[in-house]
Amino acid sequence: QVRLVESGGGVVQPGRSLRLSCAASGFIFNTYGIHWVRQVPGKGLDWVSVISYDGSNKEYADSVKGRFTISRDNSKNTVYMQMNSLRADDTAVYYCAKSALEWPYLDYWGQGILVTVSS
Amino acid sequence: AIRMTQSPSSFSASIGDRVTITCRASQDINTYLAWYQQKPGKAPELLIYAASTLQSGVPSRFSGSGSGTDFTLTIGCLQSEDFATYYCQQFHSYPLTFGQGTTVEIK
Numbered sequence: 043q044v045r046l047v048e049s050g051g052g053v054v055q056p057g058r059s060l061r062l063s064c065a066a067s068g069f070i071f072n073t074y075g076i077h078w079v080r081q082v083p084g085k086g087l088d089w090v091s092v093i094s095y096d097g098s099n100k101e102y103a104d105s106v107k108g109r110f111t112i113s114r115d116n117s118k119n120t121v122y123m124q125m126n127s128l129r130a131d132d133t134a135v136y137y138c139a140k141s142a143l144e145w146p147y148l149d150y151w152g153q154g155i156l157v158t159v160s161s
Numbered sequence: 162a163i164r165m166t167q168s169p170s171s172f173s174a175s176i177g178d179r180v181t182i183t184c185r186a187s188q189d190i191n192t193y194l195a196w197y198q199q200k201p202g203k204a205p206e207l208l209i210y211a212a213s214t215l216q217s218g219v220p221s222r223f224s225g226s227g228s229g230t231d232f233t234l235t236i237g238c239l240q241s242e243d244f245a246t247y248y249c250q251q252f253h254s255y256p257l258t259f260g261q262g263t264t265v266e267i268k
Contacts, residue, residue, distance in 0.1 A: 077257070086248065089256055089258065092255070101255040102256075103256050137205075146252045146255075146257060148197075148205075148207060149207050149210075150207075151204035151205055
């Protein structure tokens with residue numbers, strides 16, 4: 043079955059960096075795009091970024107453009123989110139999610155990982 | 162960015178009720194709309210895509226309709242496991258955007 047597992051979260055000081063990983067299994071990884079979506083505890087869902095199946099296309103929310111970089115390693119079935127210049131308002135649960143094949147809706151989600159930006 | 166607005170933000174309902182949640186897009190998105198269910202402490206789960214197509218494994222009491230700017234999610238006969246927060250999401254264009262969520266609470 044499809045499984046997505048996030049790791050790399052934790053507490054980080056403002057201005058510092060963190061890298062999240064999303065390890066995937068149960069599907070042909072190099073065929074699907076992968077998204078990151080975040081959620082401030084108690085609030086709604088906020089799309090962050092997507093990477094295409096081969097890594098050639100990437101999109102970002104304006105709120106993270108220039109600070110976050112998405113990448114993937116198809117040999118490891120893993121997607122990464124490098125988060126630089128972190129701010130307090132980046133504090134959230136970060137989910138990775140598999141994109142459907144034909145359109146970018148999110149058909150499977152990981153369990154999420156908490157990132158806390160605080161001094 | 163396309164703005165998605167859901168209504169109501171929350172409401173109370175009883176088991177067995179038929180409930181409807183609406184979602185409005187700030188511009189025409191054709192049928193590029195998905196609905197998700199999220200329970201406390203859990204990841205969202207896909208219910209419906211392309212406005213009205215039920216995701217595999219989702220009970221048939223869930224249905225979606227609409228096109229253009231106005232969409233609805235209907236739960237035909239509310240069950241205990243349906244008390245949750247529901248989100249719409251447009252996938253017409255990037256950035257992908259979600260509605261603010263509708264929480265269905267037990268009356």
